[in-house]
Amino acid sequence: MAEKHHTHEEFIKWLVEGHLPLAIPIFKKHGIISYSLFITPASLNGALKEKFEKIRPTWDFADFDCSLEYTIPDVETIQKVMADPDWPAALKDHEEWLDASKALLSLGYHVPYLLETGEVVNLPK
Template sequence: MAELGEQKILKYTVTHHRKEGRTHEEFLNWIIRDHIPLALPVLKKHGCIEYSIFSTPADLNGALRASIEKVHPTWEYADYDCIIEYSFRGIESIGKVMADPEWHAALKDDDEWVDKSKALLSLGYSTPFLLTTGEVVNLQ
């Protein structure tokens, strides 16, 4: 498992769609320019050990769909704009972030940018098997 010493690292993800009328690029620029600078200090204060954005632009998904649909015609493709990924040492840190008034300030404009009716949350563990160094790990 993804571990720090003997402790498993929790991965918390939020899948986001942009509000209608906003482009993918505008949406990501808002997250990076306006949201992240306010969010990172709060996340660090409460023990977030990693934060990243997995961006899913429509042109990449369209190209993937076109090349794969003959092999897997029933597969669905991501229509969201991004997945925000957080890593924590414990679930209590997530609660502390969510309760922090500074976190609410970091979300002050999200009603203008995020279609919250389509958000998808997940919580679990990420287990690496191939590292960027080329090392194979976690096989027993």
């Protein structure tokens, strides 16, 4: 999540226009297959929370600006990115923009069931 002195819009702008142009070449160099942002503005999460807080009072709602998703061939790929001599430049000023101590990481795999084309896949027959 962006630090409180930056707006959501300013944070996303820094991420997309400042960080990613430096990071994407490093990702490609080390074999990251894909990278995407799932942007979660407060306006959408607030509306979602308002609609569901009475129906599902135990549910929690995202309190962060975005989540990042990497598709990688192996865990070592992330280690290679972080060890790349150009990586510190890609992180320039990141401490001004995000609180890395609140990062939440997970490792798993993606299984699609409904494609953008409307096709249903991977369900048992």
